[in-house]
Amino acid sequence: MSLVFGKPRAGSGPQSAPLEVNLAILGRRGAGKSALTVKFLTRRFISEYDPNLEDTYSSEETVDHQPVHLRVMDTADPDTPRNCERYLNWAHAFLVVYSMDSRQSFKDSSSYLELLALHAKETQRSSPALLLGNKLDMAQYRQVTKAEGAALAGKFGCLFFEVSACLDFEHVQHVFHEAVREARRELEKHSLPRPLFISEERALPHQAPLTTRHGLASCTFNTLSTVSLKEMPAVAQAKLVTVKSSRAQSKRKAPTLTLLKGFKIF
Numbered sequence: 258m259s260l261v262f263g264k265p266r267a268g269s270g271p272q273s274a275p276l277e278v279n280l281a282i283l284g285r286r287g288a289g290k291s292a293l294t295v296k297f298l299t300r301r302f303i304s305e306y307d308p309n310l311e312d313t314y315s316s317e318e319t320v321d322h323q324p325v326h327l328r329v330m331d332t333a334d335p336d337t338p339r340n341c342e343r344y345l346n347w348a349h350a351f352l353v354v355y356s357m358d359s360r361q362s363f364k365d366s367s368s369y370l371e372l373l374a375l376h377a378k379e380t381q382r383s384s385p386a387l388l389l390g391n392k393l394d395m396a397q398y399r400q401v402t403k404a405e406g407a408a409l410a411g412k413f414g415c416l417f418f419e420v421s422a423c424l425d426f427e428h429v430q431h432v433f434h435e436a437v438r439e440a441r442r443e444l445e446k447h448s449l450p451r452p453l454f455i456s457e458e459r460a461l462p463h464q465a466p467l468t469t470r471h472g473l474a475s476c477t478f479n480t481l482s483t484v485s486l487k488e489m490p491a492v493a494q495a496k497l498v499t500v501k502s503s504r505a506q507s508k509r510k511a512p513t514l515t516l517l518k519g520f521k522i523f
């Protein structure tokens with residue numbers, strides 16, 4: 258038996274607190290996770306970055322006239338998914354990003370989708386994922402066709418978009434807001450939230466860890482295997498950065514954001 262309890266979820270009425278949505282961005286190094294995240298938060302494209310930093314940003318958004326407190330974890334797995342619980346148990350929705358000019362990055366996005374599907378199966382709890390083919394501005398160098406992207410998304414039942422962190426902000430914003438909508442739909446399906454949960458000790462019978470079964474190196478799940486009071490991984494291994502609203506940024510009323518994830522922003 259496993260029990261689930263936690264704080265009441267924010268309602269959707271006009272008087273209620275904003276809906277809280279955690280969004281994790283996954284994908285191979287260089288796919289453009291940080292560029293898309295920063296584009297969404299600041300409307301700007303970044304050119305310099307530190308690939309080893311993992312940050313979680315916080316932003317107040319309005320989606321379909323509803324206030325949303327959105328946290329975005331720009332993950333930085335090394336070469337393969339690692340210590341995935343930090344985002345698997347935290348996020349309400351996932352953006353899985355590949356770079357359309359890299360077949361390897363597409364293959365890795367498939368591994369991430371598989372990882373999410375396995376986690377959903379093992380925890381009996383699914384979180385929506387959206388598949389993003391990034392670097393649409395580099396379409397002439399594409400190694401992955403749009404049809405392949407759509408087929409992979411179809412296989413895992415997720416939405417699919419081709420985007421570019423260099424091109425229009427509105428498209429990138431639309432994708433992030435779609436993720437919020439997907440998360441909201443999922444939250445509305447379940448009356449109970451997930452910040453805290455207790456699991457009773459119950460070893461999964463004769464199941465090898467996901468790592469060995471699916472070659473997802475070092476990505477282990479403790480779920481249901483130990484008596485534990487788990488707290489949602491606080492924005493834990495990540496630094497929380499509050500970003501001024503993108504509207505303010507665009508109007509340049511806010512002070513110039515000089516250091517965001519070690520990025521140079523222009």
Ligand SMILES: Nc1nc2c(ncn2[C@@H]2O[C@H](COP(=O)(O)OP(=O)(O)OP(=O)(O)O)[C@@H](O)[C@H]2O)c(=O)[nH]1
Binds near residue numbers: 292306307421423
């Ligand atoms: N042309 C083009 N370049 C992009 C786009 N998105 C990201 N890049 C570039 O691709 C490189 C990798 O982008 P990042 O955003 O750092 O990729 P990442 O997935 O966060 O990679 P890690 O930080 O290593 O995990 C950088 O040089 C970016 O400037 C895009 O849409 N178009």
